[in-house]
Amino acid sequence: MAISLGSIADDYTGASDLANTLTKNGLRTVQTVGIPDPSLVLPEVDAVVVSLKIRSVPASEAVTAATEAERWLRQQGAGHVLYKICSTFDSTDAGNIGPVTEALSEAAGGGGVLVTPAFPDTGRTVYLGHLFVGGQPLNESPLKDHPLNPMHDANLVRVLARQSRGAVGLIDLAAIAAGPAAAKAKFDALRTTGATMAIADAIFERDLETLGEIALETPVSTGASGLGLGLARALVRSGRISGSATGEDVIRPVGGLSAIIAGSCSKATLRQLDIAEQSMPVLRLDPERLLAAGPDEIAAAISWAGDRISAGPVVVAASAAPETVSRLQSQYGREASGHAIETATSIIAAELVDRGVRRLVVAGGETSGAAVDKLAIPAFLIGPEIAPGVPVLRTVGNRQGDMLLALKSGNFGGEDFFAAALAMMQ
Ligand SMILES: Nc1ncnc2c1ncn2[C@@H]1O[C@H](COP(=O)(O)OP(=O)(O)O)[C@@H](O)[C@H]1O
Numbered sequence: 118m119a120i121s122l123g124s125i126a127d128d129y130t131g132a133s134d135l136a137n138t139l140t141k142n143g144l145r146t147v148q149t150v151g152i153p154d155p156s157l158v159l160p161e162v163d164a165v166v167v168s169l170k171i172r173s174v175p176a177s178e179a180v181t182a183a184t185e186a187e188r189w190l191r192q193q194g195a196g197h198v199l200y201k202i203c204s205t206f207d208s209t210d211a212g213n214i215g216p217v218t219e220a221l222s223e224a225a226g227g228g229g230v231l232v233t234p235a236f237p238d239t240g241r242t243v244y245l246g247h248l249f250v251g252g253q254p255l256n257e258s259p260l261k262d263h264p265l266n267p268m269h270d271a272n273l274v275r276v277l278a279r280q281s282r283g284a285v286g287l288i289d290l291a292a293i294a295a296g297p298a299a300a301k302a303k304f305d306a307l308r309t310t311g312a313t314m315a316i317a318d319a320i321f322e323r324d325l326e327t328l329g330e331i332a333l334e335t336p337v338s339t340g341a342s343g344l345g346l347g348l349a350r351a352l353v354r355s356g357r358i359s360g361s362a363t364g365e366d367v368i369r370p371v372g373g374l375s376a377i378i379a380g381s382c383s384k385a386t387l388r389q390l391d392i393a394e395q396s397m398p399v400l401r402l403d404p405e406r407l408l409a410a411g412p413d414e415i416a417a418a419i420s421w422a423g424d425r426i427s428a429g430p431v432v433v434a435a436s437a438a439p440e441t442v443s444r445l446q447s448q449y450g451r452e453a454s455g456h457a458i459e460t461a462t463s464i465i466a467a468e469l470v471d472r473g474v475r476r477l478v479v480a481g482g483e484t485s486g487a488a489v490d491k492l493a494i495p496a497f498l499i500g501p502e503i504a505p506g507v508p509v510l511r512t513v514g515n516r517q518g519d520m521l522l523a524l525k526s527g528n529f530g531g532e533d534f535f536a537a538a539l540a541m542m543q
């Protein structure tokens with residue numbers, strides 16, 4: 118297998134979001150969970166997205182995992198490696214976007230790295246280095262209340278500089294709108310002033326096409342699915358790949374039961390749960406009890422779901438509003454509460470799969486990572502899109518047999534997302 122594009126995704130929902138974008142733009146793509154075991158037979162593809170669960174781990178741990186994945190991707194032939202981060206730049210001052218980007222760049226022999234989380238399809242745009250989520254600056258958006266990575270500064274040049282050893286510059290919209298030559302000239306000029314990374318503005322897809330073209334000439338870039346779109350289109354335009362992927366054959370029915378597990382506390386997921394409650398049984402876990410009396414609360418949830426699941430899909434949710442999340446975090450600590458809840462939701466997901474669930478929707482990046490790890494799924498093929506950034510996934514080499522999954526980033530999807538996902542998974 119010789120691939121054209123490699124990516125390292127910092128979480129599993131982000132990986133399927135990127136794999137979805139690459140597929141939609143013509144690249145045959147597979148999403149692996151970690152570096153695949155050599156015994157796993159992967160299909161012939163143009164791109165591999167290696168999913169890691171490193172968004173919220175200490176930076177040194179993230180650097181080690183990402184550089185190992187980069188080495189593996191280069192061995193598969195990848196000429197360019199994209200570090201897939203969140204389109205909302207989820208990363209505190211202790212975060213790893215800077216350290217991983219610098220390490221990947223060094224591994225590839227140095228040079229400047231283009232960085233942009235812009236993803237206009239989901240309302241993420243960057244202007245003069247400031248990230249907007251919908252109409253709001255990042256620090257005024259719901260991301261200010263994220264349970265693990267609360268974002269308090271919309272100026273990404275500053276955010277990235279606080280995490281990094283090297284200097285960070287800006288490729289502004291004026292340079293990008295003037296086309297690839299002007300954008301590249303600005304990028305080169307920044308490098309002569311000592312910047313090792315450049316945040317790039319982008320508002321429209323055409324900006325991302327320009328950025329994809331200049332990023333493809335370098336060995337490493339960092340960004341969200343928008344930059345993936347730019348890279349994929351540049352690859353197809355270059356004639357290096359045929360651009361013929363579709364993803365439709367991936368959704369052959371798998372049968373079995375279906376369930377939804379939610380651990381995201383994002384505004385979008387909270388709304389989707391309220392809507393799901395009108396048409397399916399929804400169990401709201403009690404996070405206080407999960408932390409105080411873990412196994413009992415988990416067993417009660419499994420029993421509740423077991424009583425209902427043969428009649429139709431069930432939803433089990435830990436998700437709560439920001440006030441409840443902060444109360445719990447001040448009592449048990451941010452990491453400890455997040456980790457305990459992820460462990461609980463992953464055990465519940467695995468039990469439900471043991472009881473016959475073959476169609477599973479998981480809401481939340483960390484939540485999805487914990488569930489997929491617990492299920493030990495090695496890789497996914499990418500099917501059609503349910504909502505921007507969320508494809509149907511089909512397992513590859515899964516020990517429970519073929520399953521269909523949707524790993525939903527907390528912030529993604531319309532209010533009827535859960536029903537829409539299940540309707541595409543038979
Ligand atoms: N009620 C709750 N209180 C505190 N933390 C919670 C609660 N419910 C879920 N969590 C944690 O919040 C985090 C949500 O992150 P994640 O799953 O990545 O969602 P998103 O995709 O919205 O970022 C997880 O660590 C999850 O375990």
Ligand SMILES: O=C(O)[C@@H](O)C(=O)COP(=O)(O)O
Pocket residue numbers: 128130131132134135202203204205236341342481482483506525526527528
């Ligand atoms: O880029 C994005 O917004 C998503 O792909 C993503 O990474 C979202 O992260 P979670 O909200 O933690 O799922």
